[in-house]
Amino acid sequence: MSVAEAPLPSTMAEVRCWALRSLEDLAGLRAELEAALPGRAGSAGQPDDDPGPPLIQRIVLVASELATNALRHGAPPVTVRLLRGDDLATIDVIDRNPDSPPLLAGERAPGAGGFGLVLARRAAHQLGWCRTGPDEKHVWACFSVTPAAVVASV
Amino acid sequence: MAHGDVRAEDDGSFWVMEGEIDAAVQSRREDVLVQLAQQATERITIDLTRVTFMDSGGLRLLYHAAEGSPEPPILRGVPDRIQDLLDLSGVAALFVFEPVPEPSAAGGRDQ
Numbered sequence: 001m002s003v004a005e006a007p008l009p010s011t012m013a014e015v016r017c018w019a020l021r022s023l024e025d026l027a028g029l030r031a032e033l034e035a036a037l038p039g040r041a042g043s044a045g046q047p048d049d050d051p052g053p054p055l056i057q058r059i060v061l062v063a064s065e066l067a068t069n070a071l072r073h074g075a076p077p078v079t080v081r082l083l084r085g086d087d088l089a090t091i092d093v094i095d096r097n098p099d100s101p102p103l104l105a106g107e108r109a110p111g112a113g114g115f116g117l118v119l120a121r122r123a124a125h126q127l128g129w130c131r132t133g134p135d136e137k138h139v140w141a142c143f144s145v146t147p148a149a150v151v152a153s154v
Numbered sequence: 155m156a157h158g159d160v161r162a163e164d165d166g167s168f169w170v171m172e173g174e175i176d177a178a179v180q181s182r183r184e185d186v187l188v189q190l191a192q193q194a195t196e197r198i199t200i201d202l203t204r205v206t207f208m209d210s211g212g213l214r215l216l217y218h219a220a221e222g223s224p225e226p227p228i229l230r231g232v233p234d235r236i237q238d239l240l241d242l243s244g245v246a247a248l249f250v251f252e253p254v255p256e257p258s259a260a261g262g263r264d265q
Contacts, residue, residue, distance in 0.1 A: 026178055030207060057235055060207070061239065064176060065209055065210060068177040068209070071177075115213070115214075119243060122242055
C-alpha cells in the first residue's frame with residue numbers, strides 16, 4: 001500500500017529547518033520542533049477541558065516517524081522542515097531518493113517495518129509525498145491546528 | 155549522548171525504559187531484548203514510568219516482549235503520552251496495564 005503522491009499544501013511558509021545525519025539526531029529534532037510549534041502551552045488552542053491527545057505531541061510523533069524512515073530508507077542528506085499556513089502545520093521530510101516511494105505496512109503488526117508510516121497516517125490530517133527537482137523526495141504530513149479535526153481523522 | 159535507554163533486570167523479566175524510546179534506542183538495544191524475550195520463562199514486566207517519548211521504534215521493543223512473554227506483558231506506570239501512542243497503534247490489547255506507582259516507588263520496583 002502506498003502513500004498518495006500529491007504536492008505539498010500550498011501557501012505554506014517555512015518556520016524552521018533541520019539537517020539530520022543519523023538516528024542520534026532525532027532527539028534534538030523533537031526538542032527543537034516542540035519548542036518551535038505555536039501555541040505550545042495551550043496545545044495549539046486546545047481547550048483545557050478537551051480530553052483529546054495534545055496536538056503538539058502528535059506532530060512531534062509524526063515528525064519522528066517520517067525522519068526515521070528517511071534516515072533508514074532514503075538517501076542523504078535528510079532535511080526536516082516545519083511549515084505553517086493560516087490554519088495548518090506541515091512536517092516536510094526531504095531525502096534524495098525519489099525513486100523509492102514511501103510504503104505503508106498495511107495491517108501489519110507494529111513490530112513490522114513500515115508501521116511508522118501507518119502511525120503517521122492515523123495521527124496526521126493528511127499524509128502525502130512528492131518529488132521536486134531532479135533528486136528530491138518529500139514525505140509530508142499536514143495537521144489542522146483545530147484539534148478536533150486531527151482527532152476526527154484518527 | 156543517549157536520550158533514552160532500556161535496561162533489563164531480574165534475569166530479563168523486568169525491563170525499565172527511560173527517556174525517549176525511539177529508533178536510536180531500538181538500534182542499540184533490540185538484539186539483546188529480542189533474545190531476552192525469546193528466553194523468557196516468566197511474564198515480562200516493563201516499567202514506563204520515566205518514559206518521556208516513544209514512537210514506533212519503542213513500540214517494536216514492546217512488541218518483542220509481547221511475542222516472547224509467556225503471558226501478556228505488564229506495562230507499569232504508562233504516561234498519558236505513551237497511552238495515546240498505544241491506543242493510536244491498536245496494540246493496547248496485547249498488554250496488561252498497572253497504574254502509575256506511588257512517587258516513592260518510581261524508577262523501579264526495588265526502590
